[in-house]
Amino acid sequence: MTATRVAALSALEPDSAIRVEIDGVAIAVVLDSNGVVHAIGDTCTHGDISLADGFVEGETLECWAHGSAFSLCTGKPLNLPAYEPVPVYEVVIDGDDVLIDPAVTKDLS
């Protein structure tokens, strides 16, 4: 699979998330306040909730349902009730294009 354009960089709002879907893979894309674009699995590991509907704070995305905040860098929840991480995807910026390949997750080992 190759990377897919999911958004225009210039259209992303700082400290907010959008939900994109590539070949059935739901991904939350976040532009943080430092200008870094992150991409993590969009489905909270505690329930079938879109994390993109939650709240960005620093380098975390908080699930609106029960408050687990997931690291945008590692995908790990920083507090309960979620305890399983979400995947973290590589993001490529090409000019104004934000590209993601859902088959390429970051190696965080």
Ligand code: FES
């Ligand atoms: S569904 Fe996300 S913390 Fe419960």
